[in-house]
Amino acid sequence: MAEPNGGQGPGGVIHDIGYQRYEGARLGRWYAVRSLYTHALRTAFGLGRSGKAKVFPWLVVGIVTLVAAVVTAVRSQLGEPVMAYTDLPEAMVVLVIIFCAVVGPELVSRDLRSGVLPLYFSRPLHRGDYAMAKLAATITATFLLLAGPMLLMFVGGAFTLDSLSDVWKEFGDFGQGLAYAALMAIVFSSIAVLVASLASRRAIAAAVVVAVFLVTAPVAAVLSFSSNETVNRLAGIVNPASLVGLLGHWLFDPPRDNTWGPVYAAVAAGLVALCAGLLLLRYRKVAQ
Amino acid sequence: MAGVTLIATQSLTKRYPNGVMALADLTVDVEPGIVGLVGANGAGKSTLIKILLGLLPPTAGQTRVLDLDPARDAEQVRARVGYMPEHDCLPPDLTASEFVTHMGRMSGLPRTSARERASEALRHVGLYEERYRQIGGYSTGMKQRVKLAQALVHDPDLLLLDEPTNGLDPAGREAMLTLIHRIGTEFGISVVVCSHLLGEVERICDSLVAIDGGRLLRSANISAMTATRDVLLVEVSEGTEELVARLGQLGLTVQPVGHALQVQLVNDDTYDVIIGAVADLDLPLHRLDQRRHRVAELFGRGDPLVPQEVGHG
Numbered sequence: 001m002a003e004p005n006g007g008q009g010p011g012g013v014i015h016d017i018g019y020q021r022y023e024g025a026r027l028g029r030w031y032a033v034r035s036l037y038t039h040a041l042r043t044a045f046g047l048g049r050s051g052k053a054k055v056f057p058w059l060v061v062g063i064v065t066l067v068a069a070v071v072t073a074v075r076s077q078l079g080e081p082v083m084a085y086t087d088l089p090e091a092m093v094v095l096v097i098i099f100c101a102v103v104g105p106e107l108v109s110r111d112l113r114s115g116v117l118p119l120y121f122s123r124p125l126h127r128g129d130y131a132m133a134k135l136a137a138t139i140t141a142t143f144l145l146l147a148g149p150m151l152l153m154f155v156g157g158a159f160t161l162d163s164l165s166d167v168w169k170e171f172g173d174f175g176q177g178l179a180y181a182a183l184m185a186i187v188f189s190s191i192a193v194l195v196a197s198l199a200s201r202r203a204i205a206a207a208v209v210v211a212v213f214l215v216t217a218p219v220a221a222v223l224s225f226s227s228n229e230t231v232n233r234l235a236g237i238v239n240p241a242s243l244v245g246l247l248g249h250w251l252f253d254p255p256r257d258n259t260w261g262p263v264y265a266a267v268a269a270g271l272v273a274l275c276a277g278l279l280l281l282r283y284r285k286v287a288q
Numbered sequence: 289m290a291g292v293t294l295i296a297t298q299s300l301t302k303r304y305p306n307g308v309m310a311l312a313d314l315t316v317d318v319e320p321g322i323v324g325l326v327g328a329n330g331a332g333k334s335t336l337i338k339i340l341l342g343l344l345p346p347t348a349g350q351t352r353v354l355d356l357d358p359a360r361d362a363e364q365v366r367a368r369v370g371y372m373p374e375h376d377c378l379p380p381d382l383t384a385s386e387f388v389t390h391m392g393r394m395s396g397l398p399r400t401s402a403r404e405r406a407s408e409a410l411r412h413v414g415l416y417e418e419r420y421r422q423i424g425g426y427s428t429g430m431k432q433r434v435k436l437a438q439a440l441v442h443d444p445d446l447l448l449l450d451e452p453t454n455g456l457d458p459a460g461r462e463a464m465l466t467l468i469h470r471i472g473t474e475f476g477i478s479v480v481v482c483s484h485l486l487g488e489v490e491r492i493c494d495s496l497v498a499i500d501g502g503r504l505l506r507s508a509n510i511s512a513m514t515a516t517r518d519v520l521l522v523e524v525s526e527g528t529e530e531l532v533a534r535l536g537q538l539g540l541t542v543q544p545v546g547h548a549l550q551v552q553l554v555n556d557d558t559y560d561v562i563i564g565a566v567a568d569l570d571l572p573l574h575r576l577d578q579r580r581h582r583v584a585e586l587f588g589r590g591d592p593l594v595p596q597e598v599g600h601g
Contacts, residue, residue: 019412019475022405022443026396029363035393050381114379119438122341122371123394124363 032125033133040137044103053106060099061145064092068149072156079160085153085177086252089146089184093241096142096188097213103141104192105205107134112200117287131197131283135276138189139182146181150174176252183251184244187268190275191240197282213241233260237267244268293352294320294446294478295340300349302335302502310335311502314349318480318507321494322472325482332502333482334374337448340480341371354445367396370439374450374482377435380424384410384434387423388441395442402441409437412475413467429460436467440477447471447479453488465492522562523548523574534565553578 045061046054071083089096111117120130154174158167192209199205216239223235236242247268250261295318302311310332327333338344340353342362351358358365379387388409392402410419413433418426423434432452439447452468453461469492472479483489490496490510498505524531532549535542538561541552551562559576566573 020408021476022397022401024401025398026367026442027398028367028396031396032394035390039390039393048386053381110379115373115375115377116379117377118371118373119377119391120394121343122366122369122373123391124367124396125394 029124029126029129032123033129036120036125036130036133037137037140040107040134041140043107044137044141056102057099057141060095061148063095064088064145065149065152067092068152069156072153075157076160081157083153085150085173086180086248088150088153088177089181090245090248092146093184093245096145096184097210097241099145100138100142100188100192101206101209104138104189104196104209105199105202107138108193108196109200109202109205112197112286113202115287121287127283127286128280131193131279132276135189135193135279138193139185142185142189143182146184147178150177150181153177180248180252183247183268186272187240187244190272190279194275194279194282197279197286213239217241234263237264240271243271292320294318294323294354295480296350296352297336298350300336300339300351301347302332302339302344303347309502311339311346311499314499314502314504316497316504316507318497319495320478322469322492323478323480324486324489324493324496325480325499326486326489326496327484327499327505329484331484331499333484333499334450335502336499337371337450337480337482340448341366341369367442368445370442370444370447370477372435372439372447372449372452374454376431378423378431381422383420383422384415384426384437385419388419388434388438391438392441397442405441405443406437409440410434412440412471413437414463428455429457429463432456432460432464433467436464440471444477447477448482449479450482451484452481453483453485461488465489468492520551520553520558520562520576520578521545521548522551522566522576524566524571525574527569527571530569531565531571534569535562538565548575 042048043053045057068088071088074082083091111120117130121127125133151174154170158170161167161170191212195209195212196202196205199208220235220237220239220242223231223238226232226235236246243264247261247264250257250264295316297314297316300311300314301309303309314332314336325333325336335344339346339351340358342358342365345359353365354368356365382390385406388406389402392405392409393399397405407416407419410416410433413436415430415433415437418430423431426434432455436449436452439449449468453464456464465488468479468481471477472492472494481489481493486496486498493510495507495509497507522531528544528547528549532542532544535549535551540554540558540561543550551558562576563573
């Protein structure tokens with residue numbers, strides 16, 4: 001490379017040091033998986049991306065946070081809780097669905113479209129690792145969307161309490177809220193990522209994810225009017241949102257109904273396992 | 289370098305579930321250096337590359353890459369190999385710097401090393417100034433360079449380049465080939481260049497492997513292929529017959545080609561012998577130059593790619 005100042009000027013000298021071999025650490029498969037997970041999680045919130053990519057996720061985060069802030073403010077005025085932690089995910093369910101429908105395709109469909117997958121698969125991480133890292137990032141992003149505002153509710157609420165035992169009880173409720181948020185994040189994200197892995201266009205993938213929830217909701221509603229006890233009780237499992245709701249009520253709202261609760265839990269677990277299994281199957285075939 | 293095996297396959301066969309035979313009983317040994325893997329589209333080049341990367345299991349036969357078995361030690365192989373696919377594989381909304389850094393981390397480089405190596409790799413492919421621009425705004429030539437940089441970022445021991453000059457204009461092809469030649473010679477990284485254009489890769493390669501219909505046509509060193517076939521072209525304005533007779537007496541093999549004579553190059557003295565003969569006969573010499581056989585002729589292009597010397601080494 002040329003020396004712009006003839007090698008003597010005050011600007012110093014530019015040396016072409018040529019090609020350097022890399023002697024440092026090579027951290028292998030699990031490091032790559034972790035890096036992909038954090039990269040995807042940052043991408044979900046538009047971090048390290050253009051300003052345009054930040055608008056949607058932070059708008060949703062803003063709305064949920066605003067609701068949590070208002071609820072907390074009202075509580076501090078009234079002196080008693082207006083909304084349980086487990087009510088927040090339920091109240092925000094539409095936003096959570098839309099969030100998953102946008103983030104899943106953002107993380108998955110985009111890679112399908114740009115054809116970048118062969119570059120991942122020619123590196124140490126495996127095909128299944130890629131799929132699971134993306135799914136885990138979507139679940140985490142959705143969980144954080146609810147957990148952050150819940151934390152605000154807890155911190156704000158804890159200040160209105162008088163005794164430490166009340167704070168402990170509050171903490172238990174907060175934990176239940178987090179568990180419910182995690183449940184919703186896992187079920188919704190599994191569906192969103194699976195659908196997104198089948199469509200390379202983000203808009204189509206997002207529309208199909210929303211459609212899965214929209215189309216099954218009226219089915220569940222109609223079935224719930226049935227006079228047959230079994231059909232009536234099982235109506236909710238047709239729709240992922242009502243399935244999560246039923247499971248949440250069984251887990252967190254006493255009195256417990258132990259006849260149907262385990263059925264809801266089994267259906268939810270089976271649904272998540274099915275989605276994850278199909279996702280792995282999909283990534284065994286894609287971009288070969 | 290010599291004697292070490294870069295890639296070795298033994299009776300490698302790949303049959304796809306739909307019955308297509310992509311590779312048939314392919315046995316080849318490749319030494320480090322720049323290797324041209326040539327063959328028509330559909331000859332099995334991409335299938336071979338995917339088997340070398342451990343992305344496809346072979347139906348039968350063995351493969352060694354850098355003395356590892358890609359079917360069993362895929363992770364180790366992929367950590368030491370860089371792959372540049374033929375097709376578009378770049379996200380348009382990231383900058384080249386971000387993307388190559390990310391790919392470096394996917395190859396196991398720690399965060400800071402990945403960033404440094406990405407800058408270096410982009411500098412080596414000639415994209416230093418533009419590296420903070422989004423890839424979507426790049427020209428085809430620049431995109432090809434980003435693809436090469438991401439294959440180079442983790443300092444591999446072997447680069448697999450699938451049709452690296454695809455879609456480039458003549459100047460871009462030339463630049464890309466020069467770059468690949470530099471990587472192979474100055475960087476100390478072995479390179480396998482896949483191409484359907486023999487004339488393009490023969491200039492930069494140390495050895496060539498030609499496959500057709502999944503079978504090996506020929507594999508050899510370029511120098512070995514051309515050395516014995518080097519000829520000199522001699523042209524004089526008059527007295528051609530006398531020169532033929534004289535050179536024949538001097539023990540050279542002469543063949544008339546149009547107005548010129550084709551003389552077999554025995555050693556460096558052959559030039560002096562011809563010059564001497566022309567001077568003795570006092571003939572006006574028009575031209576005397578060396579004509580290397582193009583490898584295409586050696587592969588029997590023109591014939592419908594008849595197998596010759598199948599199964600060398």
